[in-house]
Amino acid sequence: MEKEKLVDLYRQMLRVREFETKVTELFAQGKIPGFVHLYIGEEATAVGACANLRPDDYITSTHRGHGHCLAKGGDMKLMMAELFGKESGYCKGKGGSMHIADMDMGILGANGIVGGGLGIAPGAGLSAKLRGTDQVTVCFFGDGASNQTTFHEGINLASVWKLPVIFVCENNEYGISLHQSKHQRVADVADRAVAYGIPGVVVDGNDVMAVYEAVGEAVKRARAGEGPTLIEAKTYRWRGHFEGDPTVYRSDKELAEWKERCPIARFSKHLLDMDVVTEEELDKIKAEVDTEVEESVRFAEESPLPAPEEALEDVYA
Amino acid sequence: MTGKVGIIANPASGKDIRRLVAFGSVFDNQEKVSIVRRILLGLEAAGVEEIIIMPDTYGIGERALEGLGKRKLKPRVSLLEMEIGHGATDSTLAAQKMAAMSVGAMVVLGGDGTCRAVAKGCGKVPLVPVSTGTNNVFPRMVEGTIAGLAAGAVATTGAGVIQQAKKLDIYGPEDWRDLALVDAVVTKEAFIASRALWDMDRIEAIVATRAEPDTIGLSAVAGCLSPVTPEEPAGIHLELDREEPTATVLAPIAPGLFSAVPVGRWQRLTVGEKVILKSGDKPRLLALDGEREVLVRAGEEAKIVLSASGPFVVDIGATLKRVQGEGFFNMAKNVRP
Numbered sequence: 001m002e003k004e005k006l007v008d009l010y011r012q013m014l015r016v017r018e019f020e021t022k023v024t025e026l027f028a029q030g031k032i033p034g035f036v037h038l039y040i041g042e043e044a045t046a047v048g049a050c051a052n053l054r055p056d057d058y059i060t061s062t063h064r065g066h067g068h069c070l071a072k073g074g075d076m077k078l079m080m081a082e083l084f085g086k087e088s089g090y091c092k093g094k095g096g097s098m099h100i101a102d103m104d105m106g107i108l109g110a111n112g113i114v115g116g117g118l119g120i121a122p123g124a125g126l127s128a129k130l131r132g133t134d135q136v137t138v139c140f141f142g143d144g145a146s147n148q149t150t151f152h153e154g155i156n157l158a159s160v161w162k163l164p165v166i167f168v169c170e171n172n173e174y175g176i177s178l179h180q181s182k183h184q185r186v187a188d189v190a191d192r193a194v195a196y197g198i199p200g201v202v203v204d205g206n207d208v209m210a211v212y213e214a215v216g217e218a219v220k221r222a223r224a225g226e227g228p229t230l231i232e233a234k235t236y237r238w239r240g241h242f243e244g245d246p247t248v249y250r251s252d253k254e255l256a257e258w259k260e261r262c263p264i265a266r267f268s269k270h271l272l273d274m275d276v277v278t279e280e281e282l283d284k285i286k287a288e289v290d291t292e293v294e295e296s297v298r299f300a301e302e303s304p305l306p307a308p309e310e311a312l313e314d315v316y317a
Numbered sequence: 318m319t320g321k322v323g324i325i326a327n328p329a330s331g332k333d334i335r336r337l338v339a340f341g342s343v344f345d346n347q348e349k350v351s352i353v354r355r356i357l358l359g360l361e362a363a364g365v366e367e368i369i370i371m372p373d374t375y376g377i378g379e380r381a382l383e384g385l386g387k388r389k390l391k392p393r394v395s396l397l398e399m400e401i402g403h404g405a406t407d408s409t410l411a412a413q414k415m416a417a418m419s420v421g422a423m424v425v426l427g428g429d430g431t432c433r434a435v436a437k438g439c440g441k442v443p444l445v446p447v448s449t450g451t452n453n454v455f456p457r458m459v460e461g462t463i464a465g466l467a468a469g470a471v472a473t474t475g476a477g478v479i480q481q482a483k484k485l486d487i488y489g490p491e492d493w494r495d496l497a498l499v500d501a502v503v504t505k506e507a508f509i510a511s512r513a514l515w516d517m518d519r520i521e522a523i524v525a526t527r528a529e530p531d532t533i534g535l536s537a538v539a540g541c542l543s544p545v546t547p548e549e550p551a552g553i554h555l556e557l558d559r560e561e562p563t564a565t566v567l568a569p570i571a572p573g574l575f576s577a578v579p580v581g582r583w584q585r586l587t588v589g590e591k592v593i594l595k596s597g598d599k600p601r602l603l604a605l606d607g608e609r610e611v612l613v614r615a616g617e618e619a620k621i622v623l624s625a626s627g628p629f630v631v632d633i634g635a636t637l638k639r640v641q642g643e644g645f646f647n648m649a650k651n652v653r654p
Binding site: 186200202214221274 | 329334336375511512
């Protein structure tokens with residue numbers, strides 16, 4: 001892989017990390033209303049997967065969707081403004097974190113319903129197939145969502161119709177507060193691929209190159225008309241299920257062990273070891289990302305709130 | 318004899334990217350549970366007194382026991398006390414602990430990678446490797462019932478037919494870094510990433526302890542060129558040469574995946590002989606037993622040394638034949654403990 005692409009993988013992961021870190025501060029300060037579910041610790045999965053996609057490809061996202069949106073090319077300013085509830089945000093300030101979408105970038109929406117994207121992704125895949133394009137759809141979901149009926153229905157339909165969909169399970173070990181071992185009898189969600197007659201593989205979700213390689217192969221299959229793939233990325237969220245979650249269901253030791261496997265620190269160390277980048281180059285990227293995040297906050301803060309008389313506009317339910 | 322046997326089953330084997338880039342099958346953990354259950358019954362039939370199982374994140378051992386229902390096993394069965402969840406090092410640690418507990422044999426479920434991890438900790442305890450990985454050379458495809466029976470026979474009678482395997486020791490500029498049981502492959506890959514190898518264009522050289530045409534993987538390239546048996550005190554080193562190959566070999570490099578491999582220079586190795594790898598101006602990754610593992614930085618030099626001091630391995634067929642001759646299966650003789 002060329003240096004430019006490697007450095008971009010690092011930059012994209014850092015953009016997600018710094019965006020989310022800023023959100024923790026702003027949420028604690030009361031500047032962001034509602035709920036936010038943060039992606040810190042899982043950056044390699046979204047970035048590694050989306051690095052294989054073209055602008056006209058699709059993704060479906062989850063309640064923990066900021067990383068997916070940024071990795072697929074979403075606009076950080078419009079995202080931050082949406083979190084602030086401002087008129088300039090992606091949903092004019094009326095949707096918040098869990099409804100951010102960008103049709104121009106193929107981002108078919110975050111989703112407050114667990115497993116909601118599993119129903120939408122096959123539809124996007126069917127659309128591409130009927131239109132005769134080679135667009136693919138990456139469907140992100142979690143280990144908890146793999147127990148929802150949409151998981152069965154979505155993958156079953158995609159497999160029967162050989163739809164160009166890559167199902168990426170972000171197994172972060174917890175469905176809200178319930179450890180995976182307490183909500184399903186399998187340890188590897190990828191094992192379930194057998195039931196649908198499609199390939200299923202497990203990758204280290206904290207290794208951006210491992211995710212990139214596996215999703216890349218699945219994208220090739222999908223574009224060639226060979227149907228869907230189930231990829232399980234083993235990862236971990238550093239924050240609670242939502243900001244404010246006291247996380248009494250997991251130990252400090254467990255969290256510390258996963259922090260040792262930080263996807264960004266691992267990747268930057270390898271880039272340095274391989275003489276791909278210098279410390280100075282990494283520092284420069286960090287400074288540029290910090291500036292981008294600060295500008296998104298300024299944009300959000302300076303944007304107006306939606307007018308009260310528009311409260312019922314663009315509201316469908 | 319100890320009448321004590323250890324079981325190490327890797328819950329992570331058989332699920333990597335080779336199910337996408339080749340035609341590997343998914344080896345789900347429930348099947349591993351079933352195999353361990355049959356191993357337990359084989360060990361019981363052999364008269365083993367005690368069985369120690371490595372705990373794992375899936376609970377293969379607990380589920381194997383659970384599936385026996387009300388049928389109570391005669392041997393005492395326990396889970397090893399250890400912290401788990403650290404990947405391959407779990408298997409190494411379990412092997413060390415079991416060796417310290419003087420088990421008479423270890424049954425290992427996994428692929429070449431799992432066996433490699435166990436080989437780092439098992440000392441002189443003989444192994445019964447059972448293949449549950451992707452394309453394996455070191456562990457055999459063998460029915461769990463028979464694997465358990467053979468491991469039990471070794472542990473209870475001491476009459477096992479056991480061979481010491483070869484290995485490759487990998488040295489960095491200053492120190493020992495790792496070992497391989499089957500092959501060490503020099504690649505142009507820059508990242509460990511999904512670990513597996515499937516693109517022959519990224520491969521520069523292969524060093525193997527054994528090379529058999531009836532196996533799958535990178536050592537099979539050498540096996541299809543000039544076989545080296547697991548028993549003979551030799552290895553093989555070959556370099557790929559796309560410009561002026563001396564031979565082009567058709568080889569199964571992954572399940573269902575064949576490649577015409579252009580080979581340049583090649584030589585058989587004697588025990589103790591070393592292959593020097595100079596990375597030059599570009600870093601290299603060494604893949605050990607099919608998994609990208611050791612980084613050799615630009616300008617660094619690594620050594621790959623063929624050794625006859627690998628782990629001890631039970632010859633299942635020969636062992637069972639021998640103990641049969643000694644009346645092991647004759648209930649009237651009651652030779653079993």
